[in-house]
Amino acid sequence: MVMKDNAAPSDRAMRGRTEGEAPILELVGISKAFAGTQALSDVSLSIRPAEVLGLLGENGAGKSTLVKTLAGAHRPDSGTILLNGEPIELHNPRDALRHGISVVHQELKLVPDLDVAANFLLGREPGRVFNQMSDRRRLYEEAGALQQRLGLDLPLTTSVSALSVAQQQLVEIVRALSIDASVLLLDEPTSALSDSDMETLFTTVKRVRDNGVAVVFISHRLDEIFELTDRVAVMRDGRHIRTLPTAETTSEEVIRLMVGREIVELFPKTEAKIGEPVLEVRGLSSTAGIEDVSFTVHAGEIVGLAGLVGSGRTEIARAIFGADKRTAGEVLLDGEPVAPRTPAEAIALGIGLVPENRKAQGLVHDLSIRENLTLAGLRKFVRGGLISQRGERTETRRRIEELDIRPAEPERGIDTLSGGNQQKVIIARWLLCEPRLLILDEPTKGVDVGAKAEIHRIIGQLVARGVAVIVISSELPELLSVSDRILVMRAGRVAAELGREDATQELVMTAAAG
Amino acid sequence: MGPTRPSFLSPRTLQRHALLIVLGILTVILSLSTPSFFTSQNILNLLDQVAVIGVVACGMTVVMIAGGFDLSVGAVVALSAVVIAIAAPAGGVVAIAAGIAAAAVVGLVNGGLISKARVNPFVVTLGMMTIIRGLSLVISDGHSVYDLPSWFGFLGASDVGPVSWGIISFVVVAVGTHVMLRHSRYGRTLYALGSNEEASWLAGINTGRAKTLAYVISAALAGFAGLILAGQISEASPIAGQGYELQAIAAVIIGGTRLGGGAGTIIGTVIGALMLGVIDNGLVLLGVAPYWQGVVQGSIIIAAVGLAAYEKRGGGA
């Protein structure tokens, strides 16, 4: 591919010289099938030193599979991987590391009971095995130096399980960057990050790139792709469709390549009739740190909760849902005071919650799509003490179709689905319960453009039926376009309330930052 | 995209069939090498022994699918037998109800401590094992009760045609727990709980109650096994059932239930129990010193778990 180098010698064009350079990593005709799914078919792709290559594709397009293949976690069925022109075999993750290939996987792979410093340097702790104790100090020194270089300030002695998802994500990134790698693979590293953490990550990625490292960056957020990458490679149905220099393409073109058709509107907003109050929250406080929160959500209304990570958005949802203990205030549902003490009680009242952390709080990993989908609403199918298999299967198939969950195989293990499709299963779980009030915490995290539009369409259908909806999202453009009203949270309190007409990105950001 | 319905060759079914195949091969070898093995007398004997462990193992399966563990079942076998024997003068129904109820209370305490006080199941049930063993000795004053009323031997010693009530009870328990696990809402709850407790709770499952109930089921079934055992040996002994907890766990693990929960079947457990029974019986018939039984059992457990881990890594797929 030849880059038309007619623009002024901008930063990007300067780096255009890498166009001619030999690729550091090359995939030739890589294929990989799982039982029944061709996850990768005949993918050829080259990755050059000192560039950020964006990898784009719908949920299930094969991006993570490609990354795992390069990480030594999957063996390709056929094809060759060339490193600096030499074919290499990656039998396990250690092989990949030895060849200088470092990875941040989509699903975090930390050791929860070890502290941050130990996770940074996992498997590469200083000192010898039998001399660990005396080397503790060196471990913390090295870990400290490491994160300082990256401009981070994580609590080194805290165990990882006590960190927020965003912090865990950062730990994983630091670990990947700490390896003296020549190829860095980042599979949706930003899906849990706040804006400021994202800045840190971007600066860091640009710095390693300028040091000659080849970076592969996966994200469903096109704004990030256009900010960070030098070239974009688009995948669809396991195939590599095209690779384009980022400067020469547009988001419309990229979406068309990804989806194979035009998507008219990213966030279609359907107008619904706004009715009586469904949820009234008055002076609510909880053990998890929200204080004196009051707001109302009406039938047919979508209220967006904005704020920085840790500002109390999730905690409001959990307090209403009975997952955190309320310490003051009251909650009214359809005018009646309610006080659910557990999620089970909240569900019985007609409240649903799509939780923030899909892996830890949503998915039941050993079960199938069907079993995950019907988990919260299983009661519906019980006849004479037993689950009516026919009822359950029919309903599952209907929901799979409704949300276009792929692959449409009810008995498939949930863990074999791509992230976006797993998310759709969790949403389907709550649609099945037909709630009065549905709270969606980061519902489109890791979800591709098409599926995102679909999730918005589903939310639109819900409110059209008179359901009250609360959406929590870190993606401001999304929140601005779906919400009828936005509450901005700061430090556990409602800092501002903005109507649909008045809300702008700047206003929300200002209110959130205080 | 091709179909991926669980085929005959999927790892799970393969493992189940592998177990059956191994069991079949064992049976054939033993039938050929010892003429006394494949006689109806010996097979029924073997099944009688398997019945007691099998009933305990069905309860253990329930607990282990939910991600738990129950070491107290062996002691509960003895407790229930002793309680029933002592309460016998009050009449059969009352005495049996008292024995099973005593067992269920043990389960309730186990479950309560594990789910409410969040003490580790290993610690709770290990402690409970010694407490209950001690209690059985206290209430029986350290002696076995021999002069049992005639109804006592009903489950253990009387037959329907050639088959004892003990074997029939085992079949009923196995079918009952299978249906519960596979077709009831509570059963689904147990699998979900063993796989991801937090997600289950957020999906509206009363995880504490579900867990507690699992321990109650396990203990009550152990109590029921105590009744069968006492009938079989015409003796209610406070030291009966020693080591049954480990044998039951062995049967469950060999049967493919995942340590840590979330996956497992009663069918697997039944095959696991049969396998242990056939091996024990075969070793005796072959004249191998009984001391070898433990060695063989342990090796099989390790092999079964190793096989499961190998398949999970995708090596067998």
Ligand SMILES: Nc1ncnc2c1ncn2[C@@H]1O[C@H](COP(=O)(O)OP(=O)(O)OP(=O)(O)O)[C@@H](O)[C@H]1O
């Ligand atoms: N272990 C597995 N077993 C069976 N199928 C799998 C497995 N892993 C992935 N797949 C299938 O392979 C396909 C590609 O999945 P992959 O995770 O690579 O998608 P992705 O592009 O990363 O999607 P997302 O954006 O949602 O993360 C999907 O159809 C998925 O269901």
Ligand SMILES: [Mg+2]
């Ligand atoms: Mg992925």
